[in-house]
Amino acid sequence: MLALAVPAGLAAAGDGPFARVLLWTAPGAEFTELAEQPRQCPRSNLAAGASAEALAAGEALFNSPALLGGQASKAGLSCAACHRGGRDNPHFLMPQLSGAPGTADVTNSFFGPQRANARFDPVVIPDLAMPGKISRAPGNPELARFVRNLVVEEFSGAEPSPAMLDALTAYVRTIGACPAEGGKAQPRRLADQLRLIDQVLVGARAASSDAALRRQLIAAARHQLGLIDERYALRHAALRRDLLAASRDLARIGEDDARWHPALQKWHAHFASRLAPRLRQQEAASFYDPARLRRALGHVVSPPQ
Numbered sequence: 196m197l198a199l200a201v202p203a204g205l206a207a208a209g210d211g212p213f214a215r216v217l218l219w220t221a222p223g224a225e226f227t228e229l230a231e232q233p234r235q236c237p238r239s240n241l242a243a244g245a246s247a248e249a250l251a252a253g254e255a256l257f258n259s260p261a262l263l264g265g266q267a268s269k270a271g272l273s274c275a276a277c278h279r280g281g282r283d284n285p286h287f288l289m290p291q292l293s294g295a296p297g298t299a300d301v302t303n304s305f306f307g308p309q310r311a312n313a314r315f316d317p318v319v320i321p322d323l324a325m326p327g328k329i330s331r332a333p334g335n336p337e338l339a340r341f342v343r344n345l346v347v348e349e350f351s352g353a354e355p356s357p358a359m360l361d362a363l364t365a366y367v368r369t370i371g372a373c374p375a376e377g378g379k380a381q382p383r384r385l386a387d388q389l390r391l392i393d394q395v396l397v398g399a400r401a402a403s404s405d406a407a408l409r410r411q412l413i414a415a416a417r418h419q420l421g422l423i424d425e426r427y428a429l430r431h432a433a434l435r436r437d438l439l440a441a442s443r444d445l446a447r448i449g450e451d452d453a454r455w456h457p458a459l460q461k462w463h464a465h466f467a468s469r470l471a472p473r474l475r476q477q478e479a480a481s482f483y484d485p486a487r488l489r490r491a492l493g494h495v496v497s498p499p500q
């Protein structure tokens with residue numbers, strides 16, 4: 196069973212912890228994981244030829260559990276759960292999947308029956324900014340093949356469309372290492388979620404004739420709204436109601452084959468001018484604020500398994 200870290204006194208929407216990320220975070224690393232992330236220094240040279248739309252769509256998908264299927268998606272895992280900002284995650288720990296923190300067995304039957312190898316063989320989650328066993332050279336088809344197999348065979352996701360794969364590989368190719376100066380981490384902020392919602396809007400320009408990509412982008416934006424919602428738990432009832440309404444509007448827009456794109460643009464204009472400023476205004480009173488977060492996590496308890 197998964198050990199659910201439930202901060203006492205925090206009103207979780209359903210069962211489970213107030214922040215999904217706690218489902219796969221090693222005990223003791225909760226605060227660091229929720230407050231910090233690796234710095235991101237995208238490179239532009241490798242993705243030469245990729246459009247800004249594809250890159251934006253790829254980053255949005257990379258951060259969205261809807262790309263993956265089955266148990267991974269249900270748990271709220273996205274590529275970014277293991278590869279935070281495309282990098283690694285030394286705190287990743289899911290009892291059925293990890294040995295030591297920072298490792299995962301991506302051939303585990305938890306994720307999908309197709310590639311399950313019946314052996315428990317977790318390996319260190321690689322930092323995708325570093326050269327690895329899969330070539331990132333532009334034009335080399337290996338990366339697209341690898342990502343396709345990850346999504347479909349390891350994580351039981353639906354077959355990605357060519358545009359989705361182009362987007363994901365374009366993004367993975369831009370993941371870069373940062374110069375040593377400036378420290379390793381940067382704070383997690385509301386701006387991260389708002390930026391990924393903006394990426395959805397940019398990516399949507401490339402989705403006109405691709406219903407699968409469109410639905411994935413809508414799901415990606417809704418996921419970011421959910422992440423914002425977690426940070427405004429306990430107080431901020433009006434904001435949370437409006438976040439929920441915004442998410443439902445998006446779901447409806449995603450079903451409208453004919454008019455989804457102008458409707459999405461209108462949704463975003465409204466979101467950016469009305470809801471986002473109110474969220475920013477309250478950010479310091481939300482769990483994006485490190486001091487508040489630390490106090491809340493001070494009450495973390497792990498229920499008996």
Ligand code: HEC
Nearest residue numbers: 272273274277299301318319320321327328329342345346
């Ligand atoms: C549960 C954690 C987890 C998730 C989720 C995950 N990965 Fe990984 N990823 C790993 C591990 C562990 C490896 C190393 C596997 C190996 O060496 O066989 C890896 C390897 C990779 C590599 C190869 C790196 C190299 O050596 O060149 C790429 C590229 C990659 N992942 C991209 C993705 C993408 C894209 C997604 C989402 C579709 C994703 N990963 C989701 C854990 C994860």
